[in-house]
Amino acid sequence: MPEGDTVYRAAGRLRNALVGQVFTRTDFRVPALATVDLSGRSVSGVRSRGKHLLIDVDGEHGIVSIHSHLGMDGAWDVYGVGARWRRPGFKARIVLDTNVSQCVGFELPVLELLTDADTALSYLGPDLLGPDWDAAQAVTLIAARPDALIGSALLDQRLMAGVGNVYRSEICFLRGVLPTRPVSEVEISPLVDLSRKLLYANRNRVERVTTGNTRRGQQLWVYGRRAQPCRRCGTPITRDTLGENGMERVVYFCPRCQT
Ligand SMILES: [Zn+2]
Incomplete structure (x- = not known):
């Protein structure tokens, strides 16, 4: 079951795969974000905040963050380009392609775009694995x-x-x-x-x-x-x-x- 440690580790994997890279294709498989296209934009950071995960993407109008929560069964996988997925495709909620990898989020009960993630998540208490743990x-x-x-x-x-x-x-x-x-x-x-x-x-x-x-x-x-x-x-x-x-x-x- 995903807890703070799981999300921290997932953020590390995504950070290694994505930071500094440009999306060649993005595919949001949830109705509310079906028309979103972040291709051509670069990733400036990946962060975990408690059990929440944020992928910060640069854009013309500042940073937008892909916010996800793993819930009970969610997961983020990082694959080499063209590699076969380890989980069923119908469970994928988001697919992020760059020239070097493909990151796929499965069974994410929360998936949204935030223009001010820090404010949106400010209700969270101190993050046990955060750099600012208090x-x-x-x-x-x-x-x-x-x-x-x-x-x-x-x-x-x-x-x-x-x-x-x-x-x-x-x-x-x-x-x-x-x-x-x-x-x-x-x-x-x-x-x-x-x-x-x-x-x-x-x-x-x-x-x-x-x-x-x-x-x-x-x-x-x-x-x-x-x-x-x-x-x-x-x-x-x-x-x-x-x-x-x-x-x-x-x-x-x-x-x-x-x-
Ligand atoms: Zn006992």
Whole structure:
């Protein structure tokens, strides 16, 4: 599942492929952008902001940014010119060609053009993998929601940007707190520091690891491990859901190690 680390890595790949290059063809396969043509324009930068990805394109009237969000299943692939895609073509939402590569975004629930991306994304909290990461600000923003459940606060991108569903379960386990505890009962600063540490450690890894053990099946403490024994105490891991903005999202925890 794409989280801040996934998007950071995708931005790196796209940056290597696109910055300084000129689009020879662009194909937006979403109705709202079907007539957009950015061919002949050059890419000045690629950035990630939490779980959002921005491709900045130069133009006559300033920079326009291709904004995408990977959602649950989205991905950006970089291919050599003429190479066969690794995913089905009908899932492609955008195809960007240059003389040296082809970048394809698949299953992107958000794809739009922004003329002022910084303002449009200013609602996001400090970016865990951003050059301007500000731990103190994240702590302040989270602490200002004392009644929120900590599991929900960790996913709230307005408070801190980058944590997704996998990390929030892992972070709560590692701090020994139940995701349903209110923010007011949790030490926020170590939780924020741990979030940064985990995402930073995984920023260049293809497979996410929170246990320190890179062997397949050993990489996570609790996420996806329903009814399997806790790696610390042997108690079966519990799977439950927490409501976020009217949407139920799954959460995993050890009912013994976490209180
Ligand atoms: Zn346990």
